[in-house]
Amino acid sequence: MTAPHGRGLLHLAAALDQQTAFDAASYVGPAQLAERGGLDFVTLGDTFARPGPDALAVLSRVAPATRRIGLVPTVTTTHTEPFHVQAAVATLDWVSRGRAGWQLDVSTTEGEARLFGRRHAAPADALWREAGEIAEVAARLWDSWEDDAEIRDEATGRFVDRDKLHHVDFRGATFFVKGPSIVPRPPQGHPVRVVDATEGPARRVAARYADVALVRVVGPTQARAVRAELRDAAAKFGRHPDTLRVLASLVVDLGDGERAAEPGHGGGGPRQTAQGPLYRGGPVDLAELIAAWHASEAVDGFHLTPVEPHRDLERLVNGTVALLQHRGLFRTFYPGSTLREHLGLARPANQYAVTGGAS
Amino acid sequence: MTVRKRMHLAAHFPGVNSTTVWTDPRSKSQIDFASFEHLARTAERGLFDFFFLAEGLRLREHKGRIHDLDVVGRPESITVLNALAAVTERLGLAATVNATFNEPYELARRLATLDHLSGGRAAWNVVTSSDAFTGENFRRGGFLDRADRYARAAEFVATARELWDSWTPEGVARPFAHQGQHFDIAGEFGLPRSPQGQPVVIQAGDSDEGREFAAATADVVFTRHGTLDAGREFYADVKGRLATYGRSPEDLKIMPGVTVVLGDTAADARERAAEIRRRQVSPQNALLALEQIWGVDLSSYDPDGPLPDIDPEPEPALARGRVRVADPLAVAEKWRALSRAKGLSIRQTVIEASGRQSFVGTPETVAAELDEFVTTGAADGFILVPHLTPGGLDEFVDRVVPLLQERGAFRTEYTGTTLRSHLGLPEPIWKG
Numbered sequence: 158m159t160a161p162h163g164r165g166l167l168h169l170a171a172a173l174d175q176q177t178a179f180d181a182a183s184y185v186g187p188a189q190l191a192e193r194g195g196l197d198f199v200t201l202g203d204t205f206a207r208p209g210p211d212a213l214a215v216l217s218r219v220a221p222a223t224r225r226i227g228l229v230p231t232v233t234t235t236h237t238e239p240f241h242v243q244a245a246v247a248t249l250d251w252v253s254r255g256r257a258g259w260q261l262d263v264s265t266t267e268g269e270a271r272l273f274g275r276r277h278a279a280p281a282d283a284l285w286r287e288a289g290e291i292a293e294v295a296a297r298l299w300d301s302w303e304d305d306a307e308i309r310d311e312a313t314g315r316f317v318d319r320d321k322l323h324h325v326d327f328r329g330a331t332f333f334v335k336g337p338s339i340v341p342r343p344p345q346g347h348p349v350r351v352v353d354a355t356e357g358p359a360r361r362v363a364a365r366y367a368d369v370a371l372v373r374v375v376g377p378t379q380a381r382a383v384r385a386e387l388r389d390a391a392a393k394f395g396r397h398p399d400t401l402r403v404l405a406s407l408v409v410d411l412g413d414g415e416r417a418a419e420p421g422h423g424g425g426g427p428r429q430t431a432q433g434p435l436y437r438g439g440p441v442d443l444a445e446l447i448a449a450w451h452a453s454e455a456v457d458g459f460h461l462t463p464v465e466p467h468r469d470l471e472r473l474v475n476g477t478v479a480l481l482q483h484r485g486l487f488r489t490f491y492p493g494s495t496l497r498e499h500l501g502l503a504r505p506a507n508q509y510a511v512t513g514g515a516s
Numbered sequence: 517m518t519v520r521k522r523m524h525l526a527a528h529f530p531g532v533n534s535t536t537v538w539t540d541p542r543s544k545s546q547i548d549f550a551s552f553e554h555l556a557r558t559a560e561r562g563l564f565d566f567f568f569l570a571e572g573l574r575l576r577e578h579k580g581r582i583h584d585l586d587v588v589g590r591p592e593s594i595t596v597l598n599a600l601a602a603v604t605e606r607l608g609l610a611a612t613v614n615a616t617f618n619e620p621y622e623l624a625r626r627l628a629t630l631d632h633l634s635g636g637r638a639a640w641n642v643v644t645s646s647d648a649f650t651g652e653n654f655r656r657g658g659f660l661d662r663a664d665r666y667a668r669a670a671e672f673v674a675t676a677r678e679l680w681d682s683w684t685p686e687g688v689a690r691p692f693a694h695q696g697q698h699f700d701i702a703g704e705f706g707l708p709r710s711p712q713g714q715p716v717v718i719q720a721g722d723s724d725e726g727r728e729f730a731a732a733t734a735d736v737v738f739t740r741h742g743t744l745d746a747g748r749e750f751y752a753d754v755k756g757r758l759a760t761y762g763r764s765p766e767d768l769k770i771m772p773g774v775t776v777v778l779g780d781t782a783a784d785a786r787e788r789a790a791e792i793r794r795r796q797v798s799p800q801n802a803l804l805a806l807e808q809i810w811g812v813d814l815s816s817y818d819p820d821g822p823l824p825d826i827d828p829e830p831e832p833a834l835a836r837g838r839v840r841v842a843d844p845l846a847v848a849e850k851w852r853a854l855s856r857a858k859g860l861s862i863r864q865t866v867i868e869a870s871g872r873q874s875f876v877g878t879p880e881t882v883a884a885e886l887d888e889f890v891t892t893g894a895a896d897g898f899i900l901v902p903h904l905t906p907g908g909l910d911e912f913v914d915r916v917v918p919l920l921q922e923r924g925a926f927r928t929e930y931t932g933t934t935l936r937s938h939l940g941l942p943e944p945i946w947k948g
Binding site: 179180181185205207208209210211214215216217218219220221236237238239241244245246247248249251252253254269271272273274275302306307309311313314315316317318319322329331332333334335337338339340342424 | 538539545549550553572573574575581582583584585586587588589590591592594595596598599601603604616617619621622625626628629631632633634652653654655690699700701702703704705706707708797798800801913
C-alpha cells in the first residue's frame, strides 16, 4: 500500500486494559482479534497503584499466541531497577521475534513508594527526568552487544568476540549501570519506545527518546499543534522528525450503534472527560473521524482504548477498521514481521559499532 | 505394603554454563525462543515436574575482560517462562531470581503473575549474592556479608509469602504491612492468591546456612551431590532439620543437579562421555581453569604440556563473577599429583579433575541407578542438566523415561494441573 498525497501510512493501536483480569485467556483473545484487524500494536497499562497483573508478563504470555501484532506493555521506571527494565523489554522482543515495545511511565504517589520502602514520592518532572535517563541507558544496554558479537569460533575456542561487547558505564542522577547487558541485542535493535506526551514533563522525554508519542487531544487542530511541537523538539535533539510517530489517544465507546447517539457529539468529535478524550458513537463515524484527522496530517494514527473491552474492540476491528481497509486507508495484511516494520521505522544502528571502541 | 516411591524430574536449560557444549554441530541458539520451546516441550512430553532457568546479572570477566570461551548471553527468565506458559500445559516453570538485587513487592508480583498466567505452575529458585561486582549493575550495590545475605533472603521470602496471602480466599484485597530488619513496606498487593496457593520455592545453596534456610522455608532443594554416599548424607541432614520447623520429610523435595550420558553399550556410553568432556574443556578453557587456580597469566603454557612448576598466587584477582577457589595451593598440589601419577597434560588433568558426568551407561543401567538414588534415600528426584541446547534431553525422554515408568519409578501421566500437585506438595494453608 502506498501513501496517498505524501501522507504517511495510517497507524492504529488498541489498549487491552480491563478491570481485574488475571488469567491469560482474558488477554489472548482480544490480542488475536486486534491482530486479525491488522493493527500496528496493542498496549497494556501497568501501575503499582491498582490491582492487576504485570503487563510485560501478560504480553509475553500473548506473544506465542500471536504472529505479527506489536506488543507494548507499560513498564514503570521509578521503583524498578533500570537493568531489569531493559532486560525484560529486550526479552519480550526475543520471545515475540521483534514485536516488543515499551511504554515508559513513572510512579508519583507516596502509596507506590511505600510498597518498596526505598525512596519517597517525588514530583513528576524529577521522575520524568529520571525516566529519560533510563530510556537512554536502556538503549545503550541494548547496544552493548553488537549484532555479530556471537562468533562461535571453534579454532580459537571463542564463543563471543569480546571487542563487540561493551561496558556502558552510565551515570544518571540517581543510579549507575556498568553493563554490558546480559541479553544480546534484541531483534529490533531497540524495541519501540512509547511515551504518553500529553503532559509537559513527559513531552520532553517523548521528543528525545520516543518512537511513538501518544497525545490525548479532543480535536485535529490541537493534535496538529502538539505533533508540530513534538517534531520540532525532536529535531532540536538531533533526530529526524520522521522517526517519531504521533498517535492521538482516544477512549472509545462504540455502544450506541452505527451512528452517533448524541447530536453534535460522535460525529462532531471527542469531548474531554476524566478518563481522557472520549469518543462516543458508531464505528462508521469513528472511521470517518480517523480518516479526516489523518488526511489533514493532524496525526500519524490513533491509539484507542475501548470503554467496554470486548464489545468495543470487536466493533472497532469489524466495523471501523474493516471500513478503513475497504477504503484503502489501512493495511489488510502485515507486509513486515516486526513492530518497527509496521510503523515504518528503521532498525537503529548500534552506537558502539559506529565508534568501534572496545570496552 | 508401602507405596512405591516415585521420582521427580526437572529440565535445566543448558544455556550459559561452562558445561554447555557449543562446538557440537547440533548446538543451537541459547537466545532464540525456539530453543526454549524445544526443551520445554521435550520436558513436558517426558512428563517432567518442571523446567528450570538459571540467572546471571553480570557477564563474567577474566583478566579485566569479558570471558569469551563459554556460552554467554541469556534472556530474562520470568519473561521467557511467561511465554513458555503459552506453549505448554502442565509443566512447572521455575525461575532463578536473586533476592539481593530485587525488592519483595515487585518480585512477589511478577511471580504471582506467572502463577496466574500459567494456571499454577510457577516456581522461584531463591539465590542471594554478596557480590559487589554484580552490584555495579544495580542501584543497591549489593554487598552483604554471608550471614546478612541469608537473613535478608529469609525475610524476603517471608515477606513475599505475606503478600501472596494478603487477599482473602474469596478474592478480596486487604492491606498488608511488613516491618522488619531489611524491609519496611505497606500497602495493598496487586493480585489475588495464586492458583496453587503460593508459587513453589526452591533453594540452591549448600552451606550450613543454606541448608537451614531450605529446611525452614523451601519446597525443593537443588543440590550438587551427585554420588550415592554424599547424596544420602545430605538427604538425611536436611530432612532431619525439618522437624524443628514443624515440617515433615515429604514437605521438602531434594533434587540434585545431574548429568546423564547414554550409549547402546556401557563402552559406547563411556566413549561418548569422554568426547563430551573433551568438548567441554577446550585447550583455551583448560588454561583458563588453571589460571583461575594459579591466579596468574598462564597463556604462554602449552595446554598439551605439563602443569606449571610455580605456585599459585595466594590472593588471585583475575576472575570476577564466579565463585573463588577456596584453597588454591591445595588444589594446585592435588592437580600436580594427579598429572604426575597418570602422566597427564594440562588439558587432560583439567578434564580428569573437574566435574564428571553423574550417570553414564545404557538406558537400562541409568534408569536403575536413578531409581536406586530415590529408593535408598539419596534424592527425591533429579534436575537434569543437558550439555546441548536445545536437544540435550531428547534421548533421555525417548529412552530412559519409558524404562522408569516400566519400573513404576515415574508417573505415566500428569494427575494434577499445578506444579505443587506434580511435586506432591500440599497447597499452603492460608495464613491470612
